[in-house]
Amino acid sequence: MCGIYGFIGNGKVEDLINGLKKLEYRGYDSAGIAFSRNGSLIVEKKTGKVDTLCSAINDTLEEKINAGIAHTRWATHGMPNDINAHPQMDCEKKIAVVHNGIIENFAALREKLISEGHKFISQTDTEVIAHLIEKYFKGDLLEAVRLATLDLDGTYAIGVIHADVKDEIIFARRKSPLVITKNEYGSYCASDVTPLISLSRDVVFLEDSQIARLKKGAFEIFDLSGKQVEKRFCHIDWDEKSAEKGGYKHFMLKEIHEEPRVISDALMGRVKGEKIFLKEMEDWKDHIKNLRKINIIACGTSYHAGLIFKYFFESLRPFDVEVEVSSEFRYRNVLIDDRMLNVAISQSGETADTLESIRLVKSLGGRVLALSNVVGSTLTREADKTLYINAGPEISVASTKAYIGQMTVLYLLALYIDSVMGKEHPEKVKALSRLPELVDQFILTQEKTIKDVADRYVGYSNFMYIGRGMNYPSVLEGALKLKEISYTNAVGYQAGELKHGPIALLDEKFPVMAVAVDDDLKGKMLSNILETKARNAHVVAVTSASDHDVSSIVNDVIRVPDVENYLYPFFVGISFQLFAYNVANNRNLNIDMPRNLAKSVTVE
Numbered sequence: 001m002c003g004i005y006g007f008i009g010n011g012k013v014e015d016l017i018n019g020l021k022k023l024e025y026r027g028y029d030s031a032g033i034a035f036s037r038n039g040s041l042i043v044e045k046k047t048g049k050v051d052t053l054c055s056a057i058n059d060t061l062e063e064k065i066n067a068g069i070a071h072t073r074w075a076t077h078g079m080p081n082d083i084n085a086h087p088q089m090d091c092e093k094k095i096a097v098v099h100n101g102i103i104e105n106f107a108a109l110r111e112k113l114i115s116e117g118h119k120f121i122s123q124t125d126t127e128v129i130a131h132l133i134e135k136y137f138k139g140d141l142l143e144a145v146r147l148a149t150l151d152l153d154g155t156y157a158i159g160v161i162h163a164d165v166k167d168e169i170i171f172a173r174r175k176s177p178l179v180i181t182k183n184e185y186g187s188y189c190a191s192d193v194t195p196l197i198s199l200s201r202d203v204v205f206l207e208d209s210q211i212a213r214l215k216k217g218a219f220e221i222f223d224l225s226g227k228q229v230e231k232r233f234c235h236i237d238w239d240e241k242s243a244e245k246g247g248y249k250h251f252m253l254k255e256i257h258e259e260p261r262v263i264s265d266a267l268m269g270r271v272k273g274e275k276i277f278l279k280e281m282e283d284w285k286d287h288i289k290n291l292r293k294i295n296i297i298a299c300g301t302s303y304h305a306g307l308i309f310k311y312f313f314e315s316l317r318p319f320d321v322e323v324e325v326s327s328e329f330r331y332r333n334v335l336i337d338d339r340m341l342n343v344a345i346s347q348s349g350e351t352a353d354t355l356e357s358i359r360l361v362k363s364l365g366g367r368v369l370a371l372s373n374v375v376g377s378t379l380t381r382e383a384d385k386t387l388y389i390n391a392g393p394e395i396s397v398a399s400t401k402a403y404i405g406q407m408t409v410l411y412l413l414a415l416y417i418d419s420v421m422g423k424e425h426p427e428k429v430k431a432l433s434r435l436p437e438l439v440d441q442f443i444l445t446q447e448k449t450i451k452d453v454a455d456r457y458v459g460y461s462n463f464m465y466i467g468r469g470m471n472y473p474s475v476l477e478g479a480l481k482l483k484e485i486s487y488t489n490a491v492g493y494q495a496g497e498l499k500h501g502p503i504a505l506l507d508e509k510f511p512v513m514a515v516a517v518d519d520d521l522k523g524k525m526l527s528n529i530l531e532t533k534a535r536n537a538h539v540v541a542v543t544s545a546s547d548h549d550v551s552s553i554v555n556d557v558i559r560v561p562d563v564e565n566y567l568y569p570f571f572v573g574i575s576f577q578l579f580a581y582n583v584a585n586n587r588n589l590n591i592d593m594p595r596n597l598a599k600s601v602t603v604e
């Protein structure tokens with residue numbers, strides 16, 4: 001996600017740039033800084049890399065400054081361009097703000113502030129924060145930031161500098177991280193410890209709903225009522241490389257651990273109580289009422305997320321949902337009309353086959369809805385509409401958190417379409433809201449078990465993944481994950497297909513990963529597992545927490561929580577991600593950059 005860095009004390013403009021460079025690994029599309037000079041704020045920002053910004057301000061790099069804030073932006077609201085880059089400012093250009101996160105109620109706040117006379121120039125949600133602070137500023141910057149944060153719904157980590165307040169800078173957070181440290185030269189704050197560990201190894205992780213006031217060489221922390229709270233220092237002994245990964249050995253593992261947050265960010269602003277709001281889709285309501293078919297087009301992991309949509313949507317109502325791999329779709333003689341919704345799913349938004357497929361759809365007069373993680377990517381520019389998954393940059397080539405984010409948004413889309421068609425699902429909407437916490441608990445409690453299972457199976461060269469119904473796409477994704485990062489032959493089948501051929505492969509050297517959770521098809525899965533056991537295959541079952549019958553006949557068990565049937569794919573997906581990760585880690589492979597693979601497949 002975006003990166004924040006700031007300091008107060010003895011420094012140079014170049015220190016801000018160096019702070020940003022250490023946050024580059026987080027992924028971003030623009031960068032900017034703000035510092036004060038003779039009572040005014042100087043703000044410099046540029047689309048593209050930190051180096052582009054650095055070249056643009058080459059002459060000022062050596063300038064001595066006593067405070068500054070800096071930002072790398074990963075666009076969520078508004079295209080990546082110079083105007084939308086951070087810092088964002090107030091009307092008087094006295095306050096500069098950098099922000100990570102999403103302000104859920106920014107549209108309402110913006111409207112109110114405009115009615116009060118504030119002038120906006122960007123499309124960002126962040127700009128409302130600068131204007132709110134301006135509104136509340138009466139000489140005390142900490143108090144103005146505190147009051148502003150009380151108005152914000154959503155998530156934020158913010159850094160604030162004021163031209164007239166020379167001896168302090170303010171930071172605040174809710175859900176998005178900030179870390180603070182100090183030394184004899186100054187006080188420093190950043191999104192993670194990477195830019196801080198060369199300054200001091202004793203840091204304070206700001207907690208949710210806390211505000212920090214940084215002065216030269218000292219800082220204080222307050223809660224949202226304005227009461228000062230105690231600081232708890234942690235000693236960090238990571239090197240810079242492990243700091244980038246938040247202490248995890250690989251980005252893939254870090255990204256799996258981000259999944260609870262990814263789900264809540266994908267839901268943010270789109271679920272209110274028992275209802276789904278997809279404002280992007282509002283003007284297609286008539287079109288949706290008239291739909292006769294949904295066409296999903298995607299590749300790889302995104303294709304598997306699309307298959308889950310099909311099963312989920314069909315569980316809501318009988319409907320024609322087709323899911324096709326883009327490289328096939330683009331060469332088919334397809335029938336497209338205006339009673340279809342064509343959904344192109346692509347994390348990167350740059351996958352060549354998916355782009356060609358939507359060009360085909362559009363040339364035949366069809367409508368395209370994109371589901372992407374990258375604001376301003378080619379897919380989002382060429383599609384008629386986009387739903388963003390807001391997962392933050394995914395660095396590991398193997399997609400994990402983006403897959404979970406895609407599923408979350410696809411579930412929202414399915415429920416939204418069905419409600420426009422006349423059926424509400426209040427229980428399902430509520431269940432989705434509980435998901436981040438359940439997933440968090442699941443990873444926390446089951447990670448070690450899954451690692452132990454993976455350790456026992458690391459010696460095998462072949463795996464067969466089987467599942468049925470909604471968990472069939474999960475086995476395809478599980479097999480893909482294992483293949484791509486551990487270079488192990490893994491195949492995924494509908495369990496009912498076993499007898500039609502694949503069962504011939506099985507023996508004691510060919511283990512089976514079976515999904516047999518407590519759903520309508522569990523009895524069928526049980527029979528399939530027995531068939532594989534009869535061929536001497538070792539079986540690892542992913543089953544529900546309360547299961548007895550499956551766990552008593554298999555060799556190893558991964559337990560997922562007892563949840564509504566349609567939520568199992570989240571837990572099965574994560575189980576298989578962790579299994580693949582641990583097999584590959586055991587073999588000491590280059591997990592984040594597997595051989596022969598690229599993050600964006602921009603060629604056919």
Ligand code: AGP
Pocket residue numbers: 299300301302345346347348349350351354397398399400484598599600601
């Ligand atoms: C996933 O782990 C893969 N790296 C790959 O299958 C990927 O999902 C596929 O290339 C599609 O990418 P996209 O979502 O960016 O279009």
